[in-house]
Amino acid sequence: MSNFKALISLLLFTSLFTHTSPVFASPFRPDPLHHFRFYKGGYDIRNKHYWASAAFTGVHGYAIAGIWMIFGLGFGSYLVVRSFNGGFQPFLDHPSSYFLACFALTAMFILIAIIFSSLILVANQSSLHKSKTLMDTIFGAASNMQQTIEAVIQGFLKIRTLLQPYDRQTSELLNQITNQMRKETISIQSFVGEARQASNRAMKTVYITNLVFVTANLVVLVTGCVILFLHWHPAFIILIVVCWILTTVSWILTGFDFFFHVFAGDTCAAFEDFEQNQNSKSNNGIMSILSSCSNLSTSDKYMAQIGYTVHKYIAESNSQITSLAFKMIQPNDQSDDSFTIQKICDPFSGPPNYTYAPGNCHQDAIQIHDLPSILSTLTCEKNTPSDICKAEGKFFPESAYGKTMAYIQSIENLIATYPDLQSLAGCTPLKHAIADVATRQCKPFRASVKLLWASILTLSIDLMILTLFWIIKAYQEKGRHFSLCSIVPRNHQQNL
Known part of the structure; x- marks a missing residue:
């Protein structure tokens, strides 16, 4: 789950605020509250020196x-x-x-x-x-x-x-x-x-x-x-x-x-x-x-990195799910060549921008919000023999269920929060x-x-x-x- 940690680290940009710099400052505006020296503090309606000048x-x-x-x-x-x-x-x-x-x-x-x-x-x-x-x-x-x-x-x-x-x-x-x-x-x-x-x-x-x-x-x-x-x-x-x-x-x-x-x-x-x-x-x-508000190019860079991290996490999850499924079911017969596993929907586009586009998922893809109910039906209970789980199509180990569910729900919450993050990043x-x-x-x-x-x-x-x-x-x-x-x-x- 190191990718998820990296994703959380990238979110720090939403709370890093730069210093205030002046926008409008007249070089010919004396400040009577400062011995009539020229006011250089910029446009700041909270500043008494701006009002005085x-x-x-x-x-x-x-x-x-x-x-x-x-x-x-x-x-x-x-x-x-x-x-x-x-x-x-x-x-x-x-x-x-x-x-x-x-x-x-x-x-x-x-x-x-x-x-x-x-x-x-x-x-x-x-x-x-x-x-x-x-x-x-x-x-x-x-x-x-x-x-x-x-x-x-x-x-x-x-x-x-x-x-x-x-x-x-x-x-x-x-x-x-x-x-x-x-x-x-x-x-x-x-x-x-x-x-x-x-x-x-x-x-x-x-x-x-x-x-x-x-x-x-x-x-x-x-x-x-x-x-x-x-x-x-x-x-x-x-x-x-x-x-x-x-x-x-x-x-x-x-x-x-x-x-x-x-x-x-x-x-x-x-x-x-x-x-x-x-x-x-x-x-x-x-x-x-x-x-x-971050600079627009910087915001795009950070949001692309977040998209990349989620994209990579879901890709690895899909790979692990497929690997576990094949390991548990082990298709050996000719008829098993058509064996397929539904993939988790990746709401982010591919490189280089990794744009948030939830509508780009395949129709047969598993939606993030559907994962908890699907995962519960695929989980093999701890005391159940592997043959029975295999026969019932349950290939996910119960020992990893709680942790995986926590990360899946975290990703779900993160994706739900992503539009707000975009709004903050662009200061929309x-x-x-x-x-x-x-x-x-x-x-x-x-x-x-x-x-x-x-x-x-x-x-x-x-x-x-x-x-x-x-x-x-x-x-x-x-x-x-x-x-x-x-x-x-x-x-x-x-x-x-």
Whole structure:
């Protein structure tokens, strides 16, 4: 049974996982958590340094927000000082066209702000849905892989139980393999849990932050429209302060959404890189979970070796069965030349690939799952004379029955587990998931995130201009009297 031991040894490849190597790393991405040194850790959503370096890409938005807030504080302080020194005189009298133009421009920028606020709501909902679908695809595949490993472990445990009374060395080897695979199962479970939690937290943060901001912004815009027609000057001052704060928050969100845009690009770049270069020797894994996937050529080599070992074991078993049968029956007559023995079905093709092909067995071949019942009818009991066994066609010795049955059932369990081994060797679930993400999901995902960032950027610029127009309107209407819902002051109305 040395061939079976060799087969078990070959199965170790399913539990040998390589180290994680970076997939996507920008050489121009400082890490604020590491003294602003360049981040080189690759795409790893469990790594806080990756998140810090990615978030830092939105520094332009954060910087403009800081400048705008400082400018606002300075401008506000200047107004307070001037108010204590006599205040401001109202603007000189202007023609009604001046008021109409200012009103029209203010209304236009309010309309633009409402339009892009609506676009942000649409893009925000779309990006949440697409990012959730993408992550569920990957994490679902990782969970399927975990279940496959657990199924293989259960198959190995059955084999170990069968062989333990007859082959302790192989049983111990199987015990080591299952322990190693359990560790990898825990590792995958830990990865899925941590990565899912991190990605869900990031997605919800982006979604809720944008939603709250846009909702508040729409309320302020509607309020501004009312104030624009009521001409209540103290409300203009409050509106300017609120708009200034909202503009600051908007620029912060511009940087934040740009970081989300970068994250989407990193994610898709990693998946597309793996999809295009998964067979290359220089290919890097995209996540630590992908380190469990062997190189395709290596996997084919190992699976061919497993097929060869099972193929050789069944061939030798068929040879031994034939030899025992002829030895017990000893055909000497001419009529015995037609004596034949049914062979065990070999589910693996011949050299050089030894591909698993259970449908290639001959119709009269004995199936692996039929061997236990057939073997019991061919076993000669220990106290039965050989002549009687010969007459009854029972040529298999009872002393070898238990051990042989254990190995036969082990082979049966191994063959039943083989499709799962193939799936693990080729990393089939993850590769299918990555292919789906890279070819079908990435383009709309990046488009929705880009629309979100572009919309918030446009809104931020619009709010800056709109805030300046609110200041102009406040100065324009200071000390003047307007009729309800009028656009120009009363004195201009009287002159018309």
